[in-house]
Amino acid sequence: MTDQLSQTFAALADPTRRAILARLAKGEATVNELAQPFHMSLPAVSKHLKVLEKAKLISRGRTAQWRPCRLEPEALKTIDGWLGDYRSLWEHRLDRLEDYLATLKTEEEEEQK
């Protein structure tokens, strides 16, 4: 799990981290603000943020003693791109079923000749 894509997927494989991202979608927040909804120590949240940062899902500024976090959509866009290769599998699923049924019907007609 050394590549960037794996790291991003791994970062997303945790409900706490996804909740943090959901919060950041509404705008920047500090570590304390992000930690507030969770039954978890601050260092634990800090670690989650480090994971998200390494995965390039967030970036962090520095304003006095605060380290405001913001969402970085690029990594999500990369996931979306990866998914793109598979999208037709579910989008055209019905089409392919219809194709298949059409094929069956044709074969049936062939047999009757």
Add this chain to the structure above:
Amino acid sequence: MTDQLSQTFAALADPTRRAILARLAKGEATVNELAQPFHMSLPAVSKHLKVLEKAKLISRGRTAQWRPCRLEPEALKTIDGWLGDYRSLWEHRLDRLEDYLATLKTEEEEEQK
């Protein structure tokens, strides 16, 4: 990491497993066929398949001594759905940059009055 979405993300956070999915996108395959490209023991591949199966990314049939695997697009569709909530963040990024530049320009004009 007990929920289904986390499990799916975790399953995708491994290059071997993603390669297996890429192979299965081309059609069903047996465990041996799937294992063939990797420098890895068969039990290791078997474990990866179990992870993918638990994540509902694949399902497995049973034909004699073979256990053919096939891709199940539903779990990927779920990921796509989750991503959907964030899609506007990168799709409208340029728009927002343009908005921002427009704002700057307007402010400049205001100052010159």
Add this chain to the structure above:
DNA sequence: GCTTTATTTAGCTAAAAAGTTAATTAACTA
């Protein structure tokens, strides 16, 4: 029934992940 082929399970090891509390760093504030 014995052998081969396909795959999984058992039992092990090493490394990574997720959490804890206590201590530390950094910057502001009185």
Add this chain to the structure above:
DNA sequence: TAGTTAATTAACTTTTTAGCTAAATAAAGC
């Protein structure tokens, strides 16, 4: 400068993950 607030780092524990080899199971084929 001493104290407060924000956040991180250190040190530790527990659980999970990814790999291995060797053994077991399951079905087929002679």
